[in-house]
Amino acid sequence: MNSDNILFDGHDEWGQVQVIEQGPQRLLCFGPSDEQSRIITKQPWVLQHEYTRAMMLALLFCQPKRALVLGVGGGCLISALAHVVKGIKMTGVELRPLVTEMALAHFRMPQSKRIDIVHQEAGAFLAAGEHKKVDLLFADLYGADSVDDVQLQSDFIDDAAALVKEQGMLVLNCWEEHRHHDGLKTALAAHFPHCHSCPTADGNLVILAGRTPLSASLSQLREQAQQLSSKLGYPLTDSLGRLEPWG
Template identity: 45%
Template structure:
């Protein structure tokens, strides 16, 4: 990342916080050679990471009116969802107060009455269970070391499911190693009737679990993906070819 200018570099109780800029894009890092979030400054709604693009495949199945995002980072998902539909009620939960400040200061976080940002540990937020049920929960809880272990635990999945509506979805961003985690699949199958997943070009394993079964033909799905790609302003085709039932 030698071509990037350091705009911000501090440290909180959880580790380093670095903001880098190369005129066209901006990166939030939690350590050296780390890239937690990347934003294209001229078009912040277009996800720069393939795992974020894959997470948005859930919009092929759901037209959400409300969603929870666990793990704010630079706000890439918030930007994309706001571009998709500015009327969605969004709640973002972020452990690190400084990350929230950086998202606002450097990553054009689209603040509005439709977005509530909560500075809290996601596991505590879920344990309280006092948020209204939503159509989708996106969970993307990472540190510089990788996926938070809580995110793939039985209690975490159960608590997420309790906050999702009867026809809603859970979207998990994991590592490709989790594709062999049969315990995780079993936890999901306790609460969701259809579990799909996508291995991304960045070696992430994105899981989309639904509480209802959607019988959509492959041709209809491709057609819908093309329309959704136009709406989101980036192509979904690459993610869709890797997307299938997790068995």
């Protein structure tokens, strides 16, 4: 597009990293026709992708004081959580230091003593088991082509579950094709008896897994979603309307 302005175009050992400006928005891309992150430059906490908006449904079911984000990208989820949940402590795990550099330089990812960024492969980070337990664990591990298979594996789910508190929630960003992934279903069921999913128009499938049942009624959830929407900057009720039991 003629309106595109390339702010950065580089490579690391995992491939291309590109930052593109399109008017009031910025995109992080890992390859041709690949869009990893998108923000409105003046409001980086307002999530632009439907799947990231769906992941924030977790805030209806837990009030996180500590969160772990696997797959930082442009820092969109970190920005949203920092804006909406005051005082939250977060750790972001990102494989590629160059990606973190771009998130800080071009995507206004917040810097705070309450936010730690670790550069490590997410599976290895979880397997080490050294992080404090969290109320909320987001797994959004994607490469230039598709979801990282590591987050579909039983060892990954086992290690993630070990870090999620009893009242906490694990949230996975997958593809619609993973709705019938027997290995993933079995791994989640071993730890989380209450799983829900939210499909998106782009073919993503967001899975919310918890150990406790969702006790609020639909009307109560809608009221909470409307209240939360004003902080998020978009209508969370759109995603809530697609939430359904999964497993």
